[in-house]
Amino acid sequence: MIFLDNLINGLSLGSIYAIIALGYTMVYGIAKMLNFAHGDVIMVGAYIAFCALQYWGFPPVLAIVAAMAVCTALGVTIEGLAYRPLRQAASLAVLITAIGMSYLLQNTALMIWGANPKSFPRTFINGTTLRIGQLSVSSATIITILANIVIMIALTLFTAKTKMGKAMRCVSEDRGAAELMGINVNRTISVTFAIGSALAAIAGVLLCSSYPILQPTTGSMPGIKAFTAAVFGGIGSIPGAMLGGVLLGVIEIFGKAYISTELGDAIVFAVLIVVLLVKPSGLLGKQIREKV
Amino acid sequence: MSNQSKHRSNTKMVPVPSGSIVPERDFNEIPVLETRHLGIEFGGLKAVDDFNLTIGKTEIAGLIGPNGAGKTTVFNLITKVYEPTSGAALINGRDLHGLNIVQASKLGLARTFQNIRLFGNMTVEENVRIGLHNQIKYDMFSGILRLPRYWIQENKQHEKTLELLHIFDMEKLADERAGSLPYGVQRRLEIVRALATNPKLLLLDEPAAGMNPRETEELMENIAKIRDQFQIAILLIEHDMNLVMGVCEGICVLNFGRVIAKGTADEIQRNPVVIEAYLGKKKEAQA
């Protein structure tokens, strides 16, 4: 029973990682950069949803929409102001900028909302608990897992069927060639950031529905772990992000339950290191060869 | 075409058992490079297939072919940037199988790159000194503690660097940042840096790309001069046919990853298969 409990918790946490990882993997695949600030966009999304529910009296669905809207705008703005000027720069410079952006978001949030943790309100997401025999499952768990599956299918269809999705795949394959074919690379990258950030908002709400403590650093650890998940599944691959996220969530919960609570994070990072050493391209990723 | 054979000493080329030709003077020596059925596949695509070439100890050889024929891939196979999926390459009779780029370089291979790969933030002198990395050595601690060995070896490196830069009259540029040099000078610096490793075989990937005719002419003289002075073999990839025909003793033509012709400059120029590869079939050309 405990095993099943842990498994369900793992799947739920893993689904959150998977949704965050989608943002990382799409941006990494298309803009070829590690958007370190992605985790903090989650935090912003959660705060917006929190304010909408707590102070502005929005209904839950509208609160989520508001969070998504703000995060989308934020993601596109970050990309345009900080990352676009560095499109031709070395990856070292871009990564340092992204780290700076992550700190900017965290500290701006600190100034707006303060350091005291806020407790995320109850909504339909985490309102009820289902009992199946001895097993009790929070509605947040079920909604998180369902949301993950829906998002994953929607994104796969989007990249396969729509014009913008195809443009994304082109830019990811060869930016120069895509440009020559008349694809607006900057716009494609903006859209990628928009989608990733909107997903981050959803992830933020789901994360805080399951773990209702909200503070400016809420997003950073899940963010880093989700990147680990994206690498685990194979960076650039949408099903990979899903698989990596879910596996990582399960590994983390089981590690905490059966090995040590304190070493939970260490176990997750050990997974990252082992994956990168054994199969650097991840579970479902492609190997990239440097052109000489 | 009159100036073509100016730098090409009237070498007599003789066939060797592998099917290639080498200069008569190198016939009794171990060939500096010998490839046997060398090939590589990228996901089912045979980028280079069944590549056989023998280069004599002091030969200047040319590797030509249309764009995308697999010429640079051959370089990458020989220098172990890629591991071949079939066949073997031998340097001075030593099989390169299982060696990495560094080990291959230590056997006497040095190369330049099609897309220049200098150490852009370092000075010209430092670039050449990297070439001397395994020639004039001292350990890390002598360097940190500035032991006598450091001063002696640093001096040696400096002298040798100036000597090498003199080949292209570049001593004055020793302190310039390599990345800020004009394109043609960068190409020359790459050659100097490669020479500093004291190679037996120098691989030049489009050395004349981006050079004007006068510079190309100078380069041609220098390639011949380098071979004479250092007594090494040179294999070059080049699209400038004046240069190839003017300086190369043996020429190998590649198309779609396969060798379509081998021979001397005169033979290659007359070879109908080569003409077809470059210009297309006559019928198509007329149509």
Add this chain to the structure above:
Amino acid sequence: MKMTRAKRSKIIYNIVTFALVIGAFFILQSMIDAKTISRSLKGQLVPICCWIVMAVSLNLVIGISGELSLGHAGFMSVGAYTGAVISGVLVNLYGVQDTTLRLVIAIAAGGVMAGIVGALIGIPVLRLRGDYLAIVTLAFGEIIRNLVNVLYIGTGDGRVYSSILNKKLPEGVTMLVDGAKGAVKIKPISTFMAGFILILITLVVVLNLVNSRAGRAIKATRDNRIAAESMGVNVTKYKMMAFVTAAVLAGMAGALYGLNSSTVVPTQFTFNQSINVLVFVVLGGLGNILGSVISATALTVLPEVLRAFADYRMLVYAVVLILVMIFTNNPTIRAITSRLFAPLKSFFRRAAKYAPAVGGAVKELGGEEEGEEQKHE
């Protein structure tokens, strides 16, 4: 041997660096002797030394070797814990009372231990490239912090007891490291003099390394990995050399830092701390050692002097990281700034005619900073 222009400006750069550090030391030391130094500044002296060493050593990895390491605070914590434990063991078990001897042994041990950890981490990490390397160093930094959090070390009955996770040590053991409480009951023995000497050692090691055969190999690997390999440079060896040297220096700084207070807790060495050091390096200029010394000092002193700055410190740091990167890496902005500074440059060039030595140094400073961009291929 004829001295080239580049060589001369390098020597001047080194002399300026050393002169600045030594001069600052003597001024501060005489202020301490004359008791004219403020209490808060005096308390900051050893930490400043530690942060300078941290910044210079991280610059070796980021600026010279070109790899973004995000776990530098991890090495510092290894050094701090090792130093605290060694110092405690020396007192409790061997009755070593001489503080200088204890400090020297503790710092050396901190360096060695961090070096070993650095080598163990470096073997897997340095096979990776770019962003992956950065994220894995971050992961290792967190793993070190996690492990230290569940580490228990104590002395008693003439021996050292240690355990990991929640296993209790026997009764009556004097705790040296107590899990999440950190290293406890440390007798502070660090001195400003020790910090000063550590800075000198760091500068000698890093500056001499950079201007040697090994240093050139490290820089070549940064500028173009494949070309360096083709020239017969063993890339992994030299990346490892920079990484482990930096880890040793960070470990020594950590030991000095740990032995400057009565407790060391794992939360002192989080990812945030690694980012702080990264800010020192970025602001001082990637690859610019003197710049790291100055920015580490300034950014450690500034929050103490300016309360307003202390409140917005992290916010300012974030903006600094973003702006410095955009200003030094965006071609358009670089063109604009270089045009703005053109009159200034020509002034220095004219000045250089009359005072070639100074002009060389100025050019070198500018050049070092400029050198970082254009690494992309």
